[in-house]
Amino acid sequence: MTVVQTLGQFIIEKQKDFPYAKGELSRLLRDIGIAAKIVNREVNKAGLVDILGEIGSVNTHGESQKKLDVFANEQFISALTSGGECCIVVSEENDDPIFIDNEISRDAKYIVAIDPLDGSSNIDVNVAVGTIFSIYRRKSGGSCATIEDAFQKGTEQVAAGYVVYGSSAMLVYTTGKGVNGFTLDPSIGEFCLSHPEMRIPKDGYIYSINEGNYINFPDGVKKYIKYCQVNDPSTHRPYSSRYIGSMVADLHRNIIKGGIFIYPTTAAAPKGKLRLVYECNPMAFIIEQAGGRATDGFERILEKDVNSLHQRSAIFLGSENMVVKAEEMMRDYSPEVGKVVDIKKAAGA
Numbered sequence: 001m002t003v004v005q006t007l008g009q010f011i012i013e014k015q016k017d018f019p020y021a022k023g024e025l026s027r028l029l030r031d032i033g034i035a036a037k038i039v040n041r042e043v044n045k046a047g048l049v050d051i052l053g054e055i056g057s058v059n060t061h062g063e064s065q066k067k068l069d070v071f072a073n074e075q076f077i078s079a080l081t082s083g084g085e086c087c088i089v090v091s092e093e094n095d096d097p098i099f100i101d102n103e104i105s106r107d108a109k110y111i112v113a114i115d116p117l118d119g120s121s122n123i124d125v126n127v128a129v130g131t132i133f134s135i136y137r138r139k140s141g142g143s144c145a146t147i148e149d150a151f152q153k154g155t156e157q158v159a160a161g162y163v164v165y166g167s168s169a170m171l172v173y174t175t176g177k178g179v180n181g182f183t184l185d186p187s188i189g190e191f192c193l194s195h196p197e198m199r200i201p202k203d204g205y206i207y208s209i210n211e212g213n214y215i216n217f218p219d220g221v222k223k224y225i226k227y228c229q230v231n232d233p234s235t236h237r238p239y240s241s242r243y244i245g246s247m248v249a250d251l252h253r254n255i256i257k258g259g260i261f262i263y264p265t266t267a268a269a270p271k272g273k274l275r276l277v278y279e280c281n282p283m284a285f286i287i288e289q290a291g292g293r294a295t296d297g298f299e300r301i302l303e304k305d306v307n308s309l310h311q312r313s314a315i316f317l318g319s320e321n322m323v324v325k326a327e328e329m330m331r332d333y334s335p336e337v338g339k340v341v342d343i344k345k346a347a348g349a
């Protein structure tokens with residue numbers, strides 16, 4: 001008889017990996033899991049209730065907000081506010097960080113950065129969407145958390161994860177000791193361990209990029225795409241092009257099958273489109289913990305300075321050998337892009 005292990009049981013069992021842990025991180029992860037189940041319930045019936053479409057407002061990035069974006073944001077913020085373990089929430093949907101200052105959060109030790117519903121433009125066409133979260137420990141002393149607590153590099157993350165609301169709902173997370181995946185069993189309303197110790201293959205044969213932007217890609221990216229398309233069966237090329245337009249779904253497939261996801265700089269997004277704090281950093285942490293690689297084409301994502309909570313970054317992440325190959329192309333054909341990275345880093349920009 002197979003013994004089902006729920007997310008809650010797994011978190012408590014793994015708590016012993018952290019000798020000084022008193023259960024706060026465990027409770028925080030469980031709070032996130034509960035909010036994810038509520039969001040999943042609404043995502044699953046989105047076509048049946050008046051929760052599709054836009055609400056006529058835009059978020060901090062000028063992107064139109066969908067009703068489910070706002071619903072998901074409210075659910076995660078509510079769970080984090082009432083859970084008592086989180087002192088600051090940085091959300092894609094909120095211009096400014098939310099400082100949680102209530103009686104039960106008095107001694108809260110954690111900061112959570114979150115993209116509550118990534119890929120929400122796909123909701124109305126019934127394509128998989130996701131939630132991405134990143135967790136840091138508070139560094140400041142004193143009685144209250146400070147804004148500096150939210151500006152920590154990706155290397156400082158204590159945990160990161162995503163939820164993919166697809167053919168099934170899955171929660172995948174790491175606390176720096178490997179990556180584990182849990183599938184929601186609706187019959188018992190629990191996330192159950194289904195993908196223990198996830199590893200991304202060193203080599204893959206899938207490349208994920210929006211080739212509609214080809215004309216505006218850096219030359220190194222163009223060269224890499226052409227490399228992927230060469231007819232060379234001995235190296236499994238041409239690779240398959242798979243791009244869902246939902247980072248969580250693309251990345252989840254690539255972790256399981258192997259592959260590379262690239263969102264480089266484009267004319268419309270000269271600094272990249274994806275946000276460093278609540279999209280690139282958590283995904284980079286997960287990919288590295290699964291044995292993959294994550295850079296901006298030149299610099300390790302987790303080492304990038306955080307100068308703005310909504311700053312964007314180019315991202316190349318997935319199977320290690322594929323990312324290395326793409327970086328070679330960037331170095332050989334788009335060195336100027338790397339120099340911009342160096343100059344900005346030197347200037348602390």
Ligand code: P6P
Nearest residue numbers: 118119120121210245246247248
């Ligand atoms: P494009 C969704 O809006 C998102 O943030 C990611 O989930 C996705 O990978 C990317 O943007 C898609 O962007 O420009 O290709 O539509």
